[in-house]
Amino acid sequence: MGKVLLELAVLLIFDKISVETIIKQKNLDLTSIELNTDDNPDNYIIFSSDSQYLQTAFNKVVKKLYNNGTLDKLSQKYLGGSYLPEASALEVNK
Numbered sequence: 001m002g003k004v005l006l007e008l009a010v011l012l013i014f015d016k017i018s019v020e021t022i023i024k025q026k027n028l029d030l031t032s033i034e035l036n037t038d039d040n041p042d043n044y045i046i047f048s049s050d051s052q053y054l055q056t057a058f059n060k061v062v063k064k065l066y067n068n069g070t071l072d073k074l075s076q077k078y079l080g081g082s083y084l085p086e087a088s089a090l091e092v093n094k
Contacts, residue, residue, distance in 0.1 A: 017079050066090070 016032060023030050047055040065071045066084065075083050 017083065 019032050022028070023032065045058070047058075062071070066087075071084055072082050075081065
């Protein structure tokens, strides 16, 4: 048997872009609506309490990709616009 090196939990994020992409790909007869809210519209990734190494590595890579413009380029290419938060809105627990 193989050895489990990394165990990931299932994570579901439903944002407008994801929902509309799924509707289009699955040819569903659905319409998404905009929900107005004053809450923070950003998504979050949650790590289990025993995955500090993974969280630290993930944060380091995301910060690098954000700072060098790669995340913005990917957002433009695959999502048709920039959907990244402003740098001042980013929080990383240390």
